[in-house]
Amino acid sequence: MGRSSNDSRCSQNWNVFFALKPKNQLPLAMSTIRDLFRTEKADNLHELFVDQLKDIYWAENELLTALPKMADAATTDEVKQLIRDHLDETEGHVTRLEKVFASIGLEPKERKCEAMAGLIDEATDIVSDSETDSITRDAGVIAACQKVEHYEIATYGTLRSWAALMAHQEAVRLLSATLEEEESADRKLTALAESFVNAAALTE
Ligand SMILES: [Fe+2]
Ligand SMILES: [Fe+2]
16 A cells, blocks of 8 residues: 555566576576666665765764874884874775765765764773773774774675675775775784784783
């Protein structure tokens, strides 16, 4: 009752999707899925894509303020340097997101990311709850930074997949470049934690 014509069209598209995928056979070819997503049904995914772009754009801009504070609070030169290096990359992430917006004909806009706001609050608590100049603080700072990286990895991985389905090739290229840097930062944080920080915190 009260179903809109758009709903009906969506339903028809999904009927086509399932009709083309007999039981126990391989999933549809990616090209077929892309064709389906080029229909009016793609409007909803496009809207979600833009919402999530605004969300991560806010988050990356917020990190430009949060990361220097984390670097200043860290105890060891190694942790400070790693965070500062990633701060430089984060400036690039903001610029890339602006190019992603432009590639789909939009002005960059922010929408508060409650998840990132919470992760930054948690990082602040970790610093205030640990002793200045302690290695335990660095173990905590690394943990907080890795939570941020994992949130970013999840976001960029999802956005890249959606961009590929909607054939936004320039966006795919830009989002992939940032995703690689987030994954690399996460690996470097793990390596630093396991090289000496965690062990030193254990005996502090
Ligand atoms: Fe980032
Ligand atoms: Fe990051």
